[in-house]
Amino acid sequence: MKFKAIYLSAALALALASCGTAKITAEPITITAPITAKKAPLTETQEKRWSDLDLVKDTIPGMSVDRAYELLKGRKSKKVIVGVVDSGVDVKHPDLAPVIWNNPKEIANNGKDDDNNGYIDDVNGWNFLGDAENENLEFVRIMKKGDDGSALYKRAKAEYDKESKEAKAELQKIDYIINANNKIKAELKKDTYTAQDLQNLKSSDPLINELKPQLSYILTQVPMSELEKELKEAKDHFEDQLEYNLNPKFDGRKIVGDNPNDINDKKYGNNNVIGPVADGAKHGTHVAGIIAQTRGNNIGGDGVASNVVEIMAVRAVPNGDEYDKDVALAIRYAVDNGAKVINGSFGKYFSTHSDWVYDAIKYAADKDVLIVCAAGNEGMDLNKDGKTAERYPNDSKVGGPEIADNFLTIGAISYNYGPELLADFSNYGKQEVDIFSPGVRIYATTPNNNYEFLQGTSMASPNAAGVAALIRAYYPKLTAPQVKKIIMDSGIPVGIKVNLGGDPRDTRSFSELSRTGKIINAYNAIILADKVSRGK
Known part of the structure; x- marks a missing residue:
C-alpha cells in the first residue's frame, strides 16, 4: 500500500506540474539602454516572421512570441475560439484547415438548423454577405438617399x-x-x-x-x-x-436580399464562409493566418497562437464599406457560438446605425468576449487638436466615455526601430488608439494555398488578437477586461521620436501616439498574466 500511495503522490505531482501551476519567475523585458535599429535589410527568414522576434535580443521590435512560448512549455492550455469578422476565410487552406472551428452542434449539409441558432448548416461560421462581393462606401450610400438638408x-x-x-x-x-x-x-x-x-x-x-x-x-x-x-x-x-x-449607380446589396436598415431582418446570408470568389477572401485568410497558421512547419509564416485556437469565420466585410447591421450581427453570432476573442480588421468614417454595433459590443462585454480592432490606414491623428475623429467601429461615441471595457484598438509599427517605427500608413491617437503591434510586411496565408506579404493595421490587429488568445488559452479564468489591461500594461514603452505619416519633417514621441505609448509584447504579457491569475 505504501508503494501505491507513493506512486499516486508522484503521479499527482507530475500532473500538477504538467498543468502549469508553477509560478513564472522570469523578469519582463525592459529597455535599459538605447537600441540601435538594424541598418541592413532583414534576412528572408527574419522578414517572414519578424513579429515573433525580440526587440532587445534581435533589435527587431517584434512581440517576443518565440520567448513567450519558452515560458509556456509544459503548461496546460484550453482551446480558444477566435471569431474573424472579415472578407471571408479560405477554410480549405492546408495551413489553416486544422484550426478551423467546427460547430459541434451542427450536422454538415443536411439543410437543417440543428442547433436552432437561426443559421442553417453553419459548420465553420456564417456568411452575412451571401453572394455579394463589391459594395459602395458608406458616404456614397448616404448620398444616394438624396439631399435631406442634413x-x-x-x-x-x-x-x-x-x-x-x-x-x-x-x-x-x-x-x-x-x-x-x-x-x-x-x-x-x-x-x-x-x-x-x-x-x-x-x-x-x-x-x-x-x-x-x-x-x-x-x-x-x-x-x-x-x-x-x-x-x-x-x-x-x-x-x-x-x-x-464610388459608383452611385452600383447596388451591391440587391443580391443579398435583405433590408440592411432593419436589424430584425436576420434570415439572410449563407454558410459559404469563403465567399463566392476565393480571391475575395484574401484579406480575411491573411488575418486568420496571422493568428493561427501552423507554427514551425517551415511553410509560410508562424501564427501567434496556432497551437491553442480555433478560427471561426464570419464573413461581413465586402470590397467596400461594411454595413453596420452585418457587423452587429457578426459580433453577436461569434459571441453566441463560443468565441472568446473577436478580430475586426476593418473600419469606416461614416456610420448610419452605429448604435447597433455599440449594442453588440456591449453584448460581447456582458458575455466576457474581447474585441480587437484595427485603428485604420489613413496615417492620421484620430485625436487631432483635441477632437475625436469619427471612425467606426469604436468603443466610445465620438468624444464620449468608453461604452465597454472589452475593446482594443491597435495601430501598426514597422520592423525599423527608430524614426520609421510607426508604420507610415497607421492612424494614431492619444485617446483613440490603445497600443501598437507589427503591421508592416506580414507574411501569412492567402487563398488557394498561397502566402503573401501584406501590410496595414489590418495585420497589426490579428497580431494583437493572437496574443490575447494566447493569454486566454493558458489563463482561461482571466476576464476580457483583465486580458485587455494585461496587454496594455505589459507592452514595452517607447520614448523615441518617430516620423508621422512617413514624413521625417513631422515627428512626435511615440509615447504620445496611443493611450499606452507602448508596443505589444507577448513575453511580458504572459509574465503579467501569470501574476494576475495568482491575484498578485
Whole structure:
C-alpha cells in the first residue's frame, strides 16, 4: 500500500506540474539602454516572421512570441475560439484547415438548423454577405438617399466629391506610368529591365524622359516584377473604387436580399464562409493566418497562437464599406457560438446605425468576449487638436466615455526601430488608439494555398488578437477586461521620436501616439498574466 500511495503522490505531482501551476519567475523585458535599429535589410527568414522576434535580443521590435512560448512549455492550455469578422476565410487552406472551428452542434449539409441558432448548416461560421462581393462606401450610400438638408448628407457629398476626384487622378497617374513602362520595354526590346538599363537608355520619347529618374530610383529599391505587381494592384484598386465603391449607380446589396436598415431582418446570408470568389477572401485568410497558421512547419509564416485556437469565420466585410447591421450581427453570432476573442480588421468614417454595433459590443462585454480592432490606414491623428475623429467601429461615441471595457484598438509599427517605427500608413491617437503591434510586411496565408506579404493595421490587429488568445488559452479564468489591461500594461514603452505619416519633417514621441505609448509584447504579457491569475 505504501508503494501505491507513493506512486499516486508522484503521479499527482507530475500532473500538477504538467498543468502549469508553477509560478513564472522570469523578469519582463525592459529597455535599459538605447537600441540601435538594424541598418541592413532583414534576412528572408527574419522578414517572414519578424513579429515573433525580440526587440532587445534581435533589435527587431517584434512581440517576443518565440520567448513567450519558452515560458509556456509544459503548461496546460484550453482551446480558444477566435471569431474573424472579415472578407471571408479560405477554410480549405492546408495551413489553416486544422484550426478551423467546427460547430459541434451542427450536422454538415443536411439543410437543417440543428442547433436552432437561426443559421442553417453553419459548420465553420456564417456568411452575412451571401453572394455579394463589391459594395459602395458608406458616404456614397448616404448620398444616394438624396439631399435631406442634413449635415450628414453635406459631409457625405463633400467626401464623395473629394474621393472621386482623387481616385480618377490616381488612376490617370498609374496609367501614365504603365504606358511609360511599356514604351521603355519596347525601346529596350526587353520584357524586363534594371535601373542600369534605364539609365543607359537614350530615348527621344518625352514620356520616358520625364519618368526615367523616378523609375530608375524605384528599380534600385525593388525588382521589376515587384514594380509591375504593385502597378497592377494599384490600377485594380482605383478601377474597383470607381466601378463599385464610388459608383452611385452600383447596388451591391440587391443580391443579398435583405433590408440592411432593419436589424430584425436576420434570415439572410449563407454558410459559404469563403465567399463566392476565393480571391475575395484574401484579406480575411491573411488575418486568420496571422493568428493561427501552423507554427514551425517551415511553410509560410508562424501564427501567434496556432497551437491553442480555433478560427471561426464570419464573413461581413465586402470590397467596400461594411454595413453596420452585418457587423452587429457578426459580433453577436461569434459571441453566441463560443468565441472568446473577436478580430475586426476593418473600419469606416461614416456610420448610419452605429448604435447597433455599440449594442453588440456591449453584448460581447456582458458575455466576457474581447474585441480587437484595427485603428485604420489613413496615417492620421484620430485625436487631432483635441477632437475625436469619427471612425467606426469604436468603443466610445465620438468624444464620449468608453461604452465597454472589452475593446482594443491597435495601430501598426514597422520592423525599423527608430524614426520609421510607426508604420507610415497607421492612424494614431492619444485617446483613440490603445497600443501598437507589427503591421508592416506580414507574411501569412492567402487563398488557394498561397502566402503573401501584406501590410496595414489590418495585420497589426490579428497580431494583437493572437496574443490575447494566447493569454486566454493558458489563463482561461482571466476576464476580457483583465486580458485587455494585461496587454496594455505589459507592452514595452517607447520614448523615441518617430516620423508621422512617413514624413521625417513631422515627428512626435511615440509615447504620445496611443493611450499606452507602448508596443505589444507577448513575453511580458504572459509574465503579467501569470501574476494576475495568482491575484498578485
